[in-house]
Amino acid sequence: MAEPRHDKLFYYTLLPFASTSLAIVLLLASILAVNSLPAIERYGLSLLTRNVWSPVELDPEASDYGLLAPLLGTLVTATIATMASIPIAASLVYVSEEVLPARMLRVRSAISILVDVMAGMPTIVYGLWGALVLAPLLLNYVYQPLNKYFGFIPLFACSPYTGLNILTASLLLSIMITPFVFAVVRESYTQIPLSYREASLSLGTTKYEHFRIMLGIIKPSLIAGALLGFGRAASETVAVTLVVGNAFNLPYCLLSPGYTVSALIANQFNNAPLYPYMESVLLFSGAILLLLGLVSNLAGLIMLSRVKARV
Amino acid sequence: MARSDGTEVTVRNLRVYISGRPILKGINLRATPGSILAIMGPSGSGKSTLIRVINRLIDLNPSATVEGEVYIGGLNVLSADPYDVRRLTAMVFQEPNPFPHLSIFDNVAIGPKLHGLAKSRADLEEIVRWALEKSQLWEEVKDRLADYPHQLSGGQRQRLSLARALALKPKVLLLDEPTANIDPVSTRKIEESLREIARDLMTTVIIVTHTPQQAARIADYIAVLYNGELVEYGPAREVILYPKNEFTKKILEGVI
Ligand SMILES: Nc1ncnc2c1ncn2[C@@H]1O[C@H](COP(=O)(O)OP(=O)(O)OP(=O)(O)O)[C@@H](O)[C@H]1O
Ligand SMILES: [Mg+2]
Numbered sequence: 001m002a003e004p005r006h007d008k009l010f011y012y013t014l015l016p017f018a019s020t021s022l023a024i025v026l027l028l029a030s031i032l033a034v035n036s037l038p039a040i041e042r043y044g045l046s047l048l049t050r051n052v053w054s055p056v057e058l059d060p061e062a063s064d065y066g067l068l069a070p071l072l073g074t075l076v077t078a079t080i081a082t083m084a085s086i087p088i089a090a091s092l093v094y095v096s097e098e099v100l101p102a103r104m105l106r107v108r109s110a111i112s113i114l115v116d117v118m119a120g121m122p123t124i125v126y127g128l129w130g131a132l133v134l135a136p137l138l139l140n141y142v143y144q145p146l147n148k149y150f151g152f153i154p155l156f157a158c159s160p161y162t163g164l165n166i167l168t169a170s171l172l173l174s175i176m177i178t179p180f181v182f183a184v185v186r187e188s189y190t191q192i193p194l195s196y197r198e199a200s201l202s203l204g205t206t207k208y209e210h211f212r213i214m215l216g217i218i219k220p221s222l223i224a225g226a227l228l229g230f231g232r233a234a235s236e237t238v239a240v241t242l243v244v245g246n247a248f249n250l251p252y253c254l255l256s257p258g259y260t261v262s263a264l265i266a267n268q269f270n271n272a273p274l275y276p277y278m279e280s281v282l283l284f285s286g287a288i289l290l291l292l293g294l295v296s297n298l299a300g301l302i303m304l305s306r307v308k309a310r311v
Numbered sequence: 312m313a314r315s316d317g318t319e320v321t322v323r324n325l326r327v328y329i330s331g332r333p334i335l336k337g338i339n340l341r342a343t344p345g346s347i348l349a350i351m352g353p354s355g356s357g358k359s360t361l362i363r364v365i366n367r368l369i370d371l372n373p374s375a376t377v378e379g380e381v382y383i384g385g386l387n388v389l390s391a392d393p394y395d396v397r398r399l400t401a402m403v404f405q406e407p408n409p410f411p412h413l414s415i416f417d418n419v420a421i422g423p424k425l426h427g428l429a430k431s432r433a434d435l436e437e438i439v440r441w442a443l444e445k446s447q448l449w450e451e452v453k454d455r456l457a458d459y460p461h462q463l464s465g466g467q468r469q470r471l472s473l474a475r476a477l478a479l480k481p482k483v484l485l486l487d488e489p490t491a492n493i494d495p496v497s498t499r500k501i502e503e504s505l506r507e508i509a510r511d512l513m514t515t516v517i518i519v520t521h522t523p524q525q526a527a528r529i530a531d532y533i534a535v536l537y538n539g540e541l542v543e544y545g546p547a548r549e550v551i552l553y554p555k556n557e558f559t560k561k562i563l564e565g566v567i
Contacts, residue, residue: 195408204397
């Protein structure tokens with residue numbers, strides 16, 4: 001069947017914009033790739049497997065780099081953040097959609113407005129709050145006791161000197177991505193057809209049992225929310241830079257300062273031109289971040305489309 | 312909470328308004344344990360609404376208001392916690408709605424699991440099998456219990472919804488056109504199952520049906536709704552042989 005003419009027109013008008021954004025992404029990826037080549041040629045895979053950061057000014061032979069610490073730091077912080085954000089987001093959906101009676105529409109919309117505001121707040125605000133408020137609080141009331149009583153667990157074995165460490169970064173990230181995960185889950189939750197809600201309630205479910213069944217129906221969108229949240233957490237920069245501690249430690253112990261890829265780039269990019277290979281190494285780490293983001297976001301979007309197909 | 316042992320469903324002067332529009336206009340009915348009450352009436356006459364009042368699913372519609380009295384045994388349905396009401400009832404919906412994320416087995420098992428009806432895995436399997444047999448679905452799905460509802464036909468999904476409700480062994484069974492998409496042979500067998508369940512488990516069965524033949528075959532009592540009013544109500548035999556209402560006569564034409 002031929003498309004109506006105005007649809008085609010619409011399509012052609014949008015084409016330049018759509019293709020521009022695709023082109024920008026491709027351009028970005030190729031710039032990252034091309035500029036990573038010198039580092040890859042010199043260090044090869046060891047860039048991914050070693051934890052070294054010894055730039056030497058003007059001496060290419062002596063300069064040595066390995067990104068293991070920031071790479072693991074990114075994975076660990078983003079994973080903890082995601083795992084923490086899912087139950088929080090789910091509980092928020094539970095409260096706003098099931099516990100509050102339908103009459104309290106105002107409270108429900110207040111919750112979603114609050115969450116939207118949280119999602120839209122400049123990340124520097126989170127960063128400052130994290131460094132000035134959250135980190136000292138955690139240090140005194142969580143990390144020190146954790147280290148004292150659970151120090152036998154390797155993850156908490158190192159003594160916490162400041163509150164700026166991997167765990168603080170993870171928790172701050174979880175606060176930052178929760179609004180986002182919440183929005184994704186709630187969106188699917190409210191779209192569950194009435195007939196399934198009725199089916200579940202007709203079985204004599206409690207609110208909680210009902211919620212569990214409903215979550216089961218939209219499970220792919222929980223996973224999607226997690227993947228999209230993970231993508232955000234992995235690429236978040238400003239706030240993390242302020243609280244992660246910025247030290248090249250492998251994240252064996254969550255209470256020690258660490259690094260993430262984006263924090264590394266933010267901190268080092270200014271000096272990079274002074275050191276041989278550093279710029280290339282940083283762009284390489286940026287390329288990996290881009291890849292991680294693309295994969296988790298794509299997987300998330302695919303998951304979301306599966307919910308739509310099912311419900 | 313005062314609650315008598317009987318699970319008779321009593322409806323007194325029931326009025327339902329949706330967005331201010333009267334949908335049920337003063338209904339008086341009774342359905343007794345061990346018997347089947349068939350509710351008939353044209354499309355839009357309020358049959359589904361009546362069923363949804365009995366298990367309080369009407370609560371999901373914020374623009375609905377309900378007046379009058381409904382009792383299940385001694386339980387005052389309209390003032391009780393809906394959870395208590397729904398624990399006594401099970402419902403089969405007009406549109407089949409098995410849970411899309413649960414396998415065939417789990418769709419049937421979910422009720423018994425929630426209610427703690429099975430003491431062991433074997434118990435649970437026994438209940439699931441029983442419910443699927445009563446719903447005339449067992450033979451078709453016994454080798455594919457791990458499949459999902461979207462792999463079933465419409466009629467199979469409807470029978471799965473029926474099995475899910477039966478597995479609860481409810482005191483009150485609410486059926487909204489449960490055999491609308493099912494072939495005549497299976498329909499007959501399901502009707503037999505319903506009779507057995509009413510008789511053996513002393514279940515109070517309320518079934519909405521559009522086919523007078525079905526009402527004639529299984530119902531002990533027949534109620535006819537017309538435009539939100541109860542225009543006929545009595546023992547099935549009497550209603551079929553001596554209908555008082557013009558509309559009832561019309562829909563029963565051809566039954567005798
Ligand atoms: N959610 C709703 N919002 C508004 N009106 C409703 C709603 N549900 C039912 N009604 C109205 O209530 C009346 C009775 O509907 P109901 O579903 O009870 O009819 P029914 O007898 O079950 O019809 P059918 O045989 O077609 O299933 C109809 O006029 C319908 O428009
Ligand atoms: Mg109906």
